[in-house]
Amino acid sequence: MKIKTIRIDASKCTGCRACEMICSAFHAEQKYSIANPKRARINVFKDEENDVYVPVLAGPYTDVECLGRNTVTINDKEYGECSFCRASCPTRVLFKEPDAPEIALKCDMCGDEPLPMCVKWCMAGALTYVEREEAS
Amino acid sequence: MTYAWADAILEVDLSRGKTERSRLGLESYQGFIGGKGINIKLFWDRVPPEVEPFSPDNLLIFTAGALNGTAAPSANRTTISYKSPLSKLFSSSSLGGFWAPELKHAGYDSVVVSGKSPRPVYLWINDDHVELRDASRLWGKDILETQRLIREELKNERVQVLCIGVAGENRNTAASIQHGIVNCAGRSGAGAVMGDKNLKAVAVYGTKDVSVARPAELIQLRDSVLERSGPQRDWWRKYHVTGGFSQAFVDWGVFGNVHRMPEGVGFENMEAAHADFAGRHLVREPACYNCPFKCHALLSVPDVGVVGVKCTGWWSFMLACKIPDIAFSLKCYDRCVKYGLDHLSTANRVAFAIDLYQNGILTKEDTDGLHLEYGNRELALVLVEKMARREGIGDVLADGVYEAARRIGRGAERYTSHIKKLEIKFHTYYNTYLAFTTAISDRADTPCAGSAQMSPVGMRWDMEPHQYIKEGWWLFPEEWERYLYLDHAVDYEGIAEVAAYGEDVKTLSDLTGICWNAAGFVPFVAIKPNTHVRLLSAATGMDIDQAEAFKLARKTRALIQAYNSRLGLRRRDDTVPEKFFQKEVVGYQKEKGLVRLDHGKFDEQLDRYYRLKGWSRDAIPTGEALDGLGLGYVRHDLEDRGIL
Numbered sequence A: 001m002k003i004k005t006i007r008i009d010a011s012k013c014t015g016c017r018a019c020e021m022i023c024s025a026f027h028a029e030q031k032y033s034i035a036n037p038k039r040a041r042i043n044v045f046k047d048e049e050n051d052v053y054v055p056v057l058a059g060p061y062t063d064v065e066c067l068g069r070n071t072v073t074i075n076d077k078e079y080g081e082c083s084f085c086r087a088s089c090p091t092r093v094l095f096k097e098p099d100a101p102e103i104a105l106k107c108d109m110c111g112d113e114p115l116p117m118c119v120k121w122c123m124a125g126a127l128t129y130v131e132r133e134e135a136s
Numbered sequence B: 001m002t003y004a005w006a007d008a009i010l011e012v013d014l015s016r017g018k019t020e021r022s023r024l025g026l027e028s029y030q031g032f033i034g035g036k037g038i039n040i041k042l043f044w045d046r047v048p049p050e051v052e053p054f055s056p057d058n059l060l061i062f063t064a065g066a067l068n069g070t071a072a073p074s075a076n077r078t079t080i081s082y083k084s085p086l087s088k089l090f091s092s093s094s095l096g097g098f099w100a101p102e103l104k105h106a107g108y109d110s111v112v113v114s115g116k117s118p119r120p121v122y123l124w125i126n127d128d129h130v131e132l133r134d135a136s137r138l139w140g141k142d143i144l145e146t147q148r149l150i151r152e153e154l155k156n157e158r159v160q161v162l163c164i165g166v167a168g169e170n171r172n173t174a175a176s177i178q179h180g181i182v183n184c185a186g187r188s189g190a191g192a193v194m195g196d197k198n199l200k201a202v203a204v205y206g207t208k209d210v211s212v213a214r215p216a217e218l219i220q221l222r223d224s225v226l227e228r229s230g231p232q233r234d235w236w237r238k239y240h241v242t243g244g245f246s247q248a249f250v251d252w253g254v255f256g257n258v259h260r261m262p263e264g265v266g267f268e269n270m271e272a273a274h275a276d277f278a279g280r281h282l283v284r285e286p287a288c289y290n291c292p293f294k295c296h297a298l299l300s301v302p303d304v305g306v307v308g309v310k311c312t313g314w315w316s317f318m319l320a321c322k323i324p325d326i327a328f329s330l331k332c333y334d335r336c337v338k339y340g341l342d343h344l345s346t347a348n349r350v351a352f353a354i355d356l357y358q359n360g361i362l363t364k365e366d367t368d369g370l371h372l373e374y375g376n377r378e379l380a381l382v383l384v385e386k387m388a389r390r391e392g393i394g395d396v397l398a399d400g401v402y403e404a405a406r407r408i409g410r411g412a413e414r415y416t417s418h419i420k421k422l423e424i425k426f427h428t429y430y431n432t433y434l435a436f437t438t439a440i441s442d443r444a445d446t447p448c449a450g451s452a453q454m455s456p457v458g459m460r461w462d463m464e465p466h467q468y469i470k471e472g473w474w475l476f477p478e479e480w481e482r483y484l485y486l487d488h489a490v491d492y493e494g495i496a497e498v499a500a501y502g503e504d505v506k507t508l509s510d511l512t513g514i515c516w517n518a519a520g521f522v523p524f525v526a527i528k529p530n531t532h533v534r535l536l537s538a539a540t541g542m543d544i545d546q547a548e549a550f551k552l553a554r555k556t557r558a559l560i561q562a563y564n565s566r567l568g569l570r571r572r573d574d575t576v577p578e579k580f581f582q583k584e585v586v587g588y589q590k591e592k593g594l595v596r597l598d599h600g601k602f603d604e605q606l607d608r609y610y611r612l613k614g615w616s617r618d619a620i621p622t623g624e625a626l627d628g629l630g631l632g633y634v635r636h637d638l639e640d641r642g643i644l
Helices: A018-026 B026-033 B035-044 B099-108 B145-152 B189-195 B215-227 B232-245 B247-250 B270-281 B316-321 B326-339 B344-357 B379-390 B393-398 B401-408 B434-442 B466-469 B478-485 B495-510 B516-521 B530-542 B546-565 B599-613 B621-626 B632-640
Strands: A002-008 A043-048 A052-057 A071-074 A077-080 A102-103 A128-134 B006-015 B018-023 B060-064 B078-083 B088-095 B108-113 B121-126 B131-134 B161-162 B177-179 B184-185 B199-205 B281-285 B296-301 B305-309
Touching: A002 A052, A018 A043, A018 B035, A052 B632, A077 B599, B018 B131, B026 B035, B026 B546, B035 B060, B035 B078, B035 B088, B035 B108, B035 B495, B060 B099, B060 B189, B078 B099, B078 B189, B078 B466, B088 B177, B088 B393, B088 B546, B099 B121, B099 B161, B099 B199, B108 B121, B145 B161, B145 B199, B145 B326, B177 B189, B189 B199, B215 B530, B232 B270, B247 B270, B247 B281, B270 B281, B270 B296, B296 B326, B305 B326, B316 B326, B316 B344, B316 B379, B326 B379, B344 B379, B344 B393, B379 B393, B393 B401, B401 B495, B434 B495, B434 B599, B495 B516, B495 B530, B495 B546, B495 B599, B546 B599, B546 B621, B546 B632, B621 B632
Parallel strands: B006 B108, B121 B199
Antiparallel strands: A002 A128, A043 A052, A071 A077, B006 B018, B060 B078, B060 B108, B078 B088, B088 B184, B121 B131, B161 B177, B161 B199, B177 B184, B281 B296, B296 B305
16 A cells, blocks of 8 residues: 655754645645645744744544643754644644634645645745555 | 725724725825825825824725736735834734735735724624734734734634734834734834834735736736746755855944944854754745745744745844854844844844943943843843843844934934934945935835835846846846946946836835845846836736836835935935044955945935926925826925925
8 A cells, every 4th residue: 555654854943834834725626726834734943043943734534632642842942742733633723723623634635736835835945755665 | 996906995993993994095095006106195185194003093905916816927025004113113024925816816905094092902893894903912922923823813824914022012123013924014113103003914815806908918017026926946056055045244234333344253154054053953935925036035943933035134143243153142032023023123223232331331220231242142132122022121122223322312323223213224335325225215125115116236136237137137227227337335337327217116025025035136027117117007907007007106116205205304314324434444356445334425416306206306306207107186286385
């Protein structure tokens, strides 16, 4: 089975959020008729002061929040695990339609497009598309 | 249906603590497009010229460009306009980043702030929910801490914040409004006006869609721009790592009243030192919203931490204090950023104070016992802090070199370096094109700040002219290609034409919100004027061509000129400090020998420029020109006041 994946190189991210913009425009009901990063299935977590830039792709919906939450330390600064979490989760607004929060947003790799839009238009080269074979 | 625009403004009356959403009225404002255009129109309609900068009646207007929030690349500039406490003229400061697109997504084109709050507040805009919140615990905090605390208080790490630091709170006329780690609306005291209003910050979070008129066309244009964006990305990389510093800055680029960096201070190999420093400390080149370029540099500076810098931020204090050490320069710069201070004006003021002291005009009695001298690292940091907090000598300097000289007297005026009271950058004005465009700019500022455009000669960087044209990078009219072969550092030919045309290019950026870095500044412009206008048409449905768009840019520029004419702005102000006409120095190209500006040639170009703009020889827009731009009401006003 062919698995589609997006490889993230956080060191190359410029934090421009073009990925969020194009994702939202591509998935608009009438393609490209609107832009709205809050509808995007990708979110760039940023902490400029500490040079942390991490694109996070929307993963599965969960109806229950985590019981234990870990922390991640980068360059001596501690972050809550939620900052890098892919889930559409009851604890936050991220990865939900802003005007219909009951609808979870999940990355669909842009369906039949040869490349996901965020990968295609990441001019910094932080996102690359990789297919890999996995036994089904 | 309205495309691209929200057709809404948020009115904020700080005196009464009231906020109200109202219609912008595109039928009246569409001709001003957005950003600076909407700001000057609101200003003309609402702020009589006699209103003082620190009056509650002065407005502080934050406006998005028409294209912000759409898919148009690099459309992220916020334009902030106000009557400047430094120049006492209508002035605008703009910044990139993420704020203006967020404002559009919250459903507004513009935030118009009037009045003065009785206590420190910040404005919180969350779509239709708007409130003024207590900012007493934020008062006194630096700009990074302020943004962090606001995000924590609102429990939302994606909130975009504009804020002031201590300098703005203390109404230092070099105070800026800041955003993120590197974006800064500086130069003419925007932060001082915000501080005077007791407004610490404006935080915004928006979740609404921004619609566009012709989606397929817009995306196709966007794609073509991005496909042409490679050379400019490479150019920035080169700029950051190796080519950013020019030895010419050292030869000419000294602040204060000296004309050359003294020999033996250690600036001889600064280009190499800069490249070495950048190579060791550059950690990332971040970008603003939806921009394929990366004109900022994040540096990990010893003893300071991560510093975000662009363009002149690297060198201002190094040159002002005559200390050949980039780490020192960045330390002072970082201090300015955190206090919310324009580093160029502040560095200029430091050099001015040292000059006065060295020449016996200031003594220890005036300087709180400080001995002011070049080459003193600690002193620079002490003076920056004193200015930010208006303590002792810092209080005098916080009003700018023009006002400070008046207050000090004793001939201090001879040591000032300002244009229309705005302190000059260290970039030298022996360069004829730079001097001219700075003189005519709507903000007395060098290209990339006011309305002026870079020299086409400077733009081609190190590419041969014929190759530059062949590859399609030339953004001026074809018949001017010969100007590429001139040296506009010394030649005057064509300067007025290029400056007038360049102003249209630059002003268009100030209206659409597309950053001028992408649309006109660097050698490999991905968004040439024709593409720029097509992006505007596709997004808004305006359907205008380049000539019509440039006419609208001229309309905005003429209205700014008319407004400032009412404040006494005349031809005599459109110049650079006299010393650049008097003293000869070695030119950018040393083989060309000594250079200085020429009054006769400069004036000739000024006449040509005014004619091209439709202004009188005294820099006042003529009645005919105003009528032709649909500004008949402005003509009547100027006639009623006896200006026309």
